[in-house]
Amino acid sequence: MSEHSGRDRHRWKTALLAAAAIVIVLGSVTAVVAATGRLEAISFLRFPLGFYLLAQGLLIGIVAVCFWSVAAQERIDRSLSESEEF
């Protein structure tokens, strides 16, 4: 039972991580596109904020999510191998 529960927990955590990362990114892009009109009035580093977010800000965020999800998934995988050893 413990073997399967460890495996199931690993799968749930993996699926949750993937879903969370994708929802965060897609949600952010959609939110910025929807709010562009208001964001364009704000200046950031001499860029209109809406333009800056789509041209750079979201790219930086997506890359950060990429590296964060890699590290998080490695922790999840390590916890599975430790529970299997146990």
Added chain:
Amino acid sequence: MKAPSRLRQSNPHLGAYYGITTSAVVSLVVCLAMFEQLGWTQLWLAEALILVPLLLYLVIATGARTLDVRDFFASGRRVPPVYNGAVLAAILIGGAGFFGYTGTLFFLGFDGLAIGLAWTTGLLVAGLLFVPYLRKAGAYTLPAFLGQRFRSRSIRVCASLLQLPPTALLLAAEIKVAALMAVIFLPISYQLAVAAIALIITFIALIGGMRSLTWSATAQFIVGAIGLAVPLIIVSVLLTNLPAPQLTYGEMFAPLARSETIAGVAPSVPQQLATALPSEQLKPSTKPFLQPFGAVSQIDFLTLFLCLTLGTAALPSLLVRSGVTSSIADQRRSVAWAALFVALFAASAPALATFVRLLMFQDIAQAPANALPAWLNDLNLHRLLLAKDANGDGTIEASELFIARDGIALALPMAAKLPFVCTVLVAAGGIAVALAAAASHLFTLAGSLADDVVLRLIGPRSEMLPRLMAAWVAIAATALSAAVFLALANIDLMQAGLTAFALAGATFFPVLLLAIWWRRCTSLGAMLALGLGFGAMALEIGFGGSFGSGMVHLTTVVAALIGATLGLIGGIVGSLIGPPSSAAEEVYFEELRDPGGEALYDRAQRRSTGPG
């Protein structure tokens, strides 16, 4: 007895090798810049800067030659993550992205940003949903994975045939862009350039398969990065006094808006996506750079973004590289590195487009029609730009300046009056990434046709040489077909690229999602997912975007999203109503989802060949 592997660890000297490669390329550029001042002709400079790197790629490919099947199809499974990330980025951007995306941003400004965002997001999605599991499967091709997952030869053959249209379109687009750049700078015809490019990528793919492709593409990525970064940084220093174009081009927006107003650029209204995207024909740029959603609507922006995200995540040429690193964790890291490299390019491209636009409109706004700047005439000579005072008012307005989308990157050093070497450097960089992408598309297509179709239909061949010989013949035949096609037909880089991404997303995204994430998915469901996704796109392409109804005019990107949704629904329904999956499929699925252990394909091979 099985020969022991020479090396299952990555080469510890790789950093030194590519450090030397980078130094050699930079030294070549510096030397040629000096020779230009000493009076070398433009032809000599162009020949040196385009042909010497080509020779370098061929030497690297020859050094990485192999007759080992695992080296040939999976680069020995020992490519370090950073290098695989660089190659993935080069394949995804390619020459079509290098020239096409920068040109699209020049014309669409704000509205073109969806493309770069989608590439980066697509890599994230692929890294989370597909790549680690494909690495665990260890299959050499995407159709081979599907065939093994569902224990079905027909799915394998079908998937291989369905990956042909998107991969072939991308292959043709990359060969074309490399040939077009070669024709501009070298005294050769377009047909000869196409033949030469096809020959070069055939040599690279044939002599060492994925191994030679990986190491030559790493050098091509470096040349591409130098080709983009050096002119861009120089222009940034000239215009903003800082060598960080990504951070400083914002201060150019005020003078750009003034120049656009003087040149007669007025706010525009969104059009349908199909007509808003710039074609390869010379056309005026009439939309203000910063105007949000002036060319495409918010909905079209999001649909384009989603379509390209799905296409990137399920692109066979990227996913075929899922087995080249030494572990699942390394494969994940390589996708993150690829996302970083692509994001760097996507963040630099708007800076390039802004600088070109500013220099172009500033010069036009200040010059009379009969005394245009010399660089405009240079672009005119290469048929990249045409300025004519149509209304006879003595000035050139934006609507009278016809610009080639794919020449925008080349226009940057010309408009900034940089030495000619910088212009050729941009072309050499674009050719480099086009070659990397073209060789990868060629290998993906031909490797799959040989391994998944020919060898499956005539029966399994475990012997090493027949398997490689089938791949060699397929590579040569595919390259020849692509060259003949390009000699006879014309394709638009961006349209071909967009259609290919849409096809890949609609066809492969649903089936991969179900195959990897749903245990209950069966071969019937997988076949329906493949067929419905591809079918929707085929209808859209075949009936010119209207599904034959004539009422709802659907664009390619909308059709791709509909196809992906239909594929997903079809896959679920087919799996639920058909016979349940076999015990072997269930076992394979369980092992696929286990992050530990050996690649499933390698284990099966080891067991079939015995302990020796």
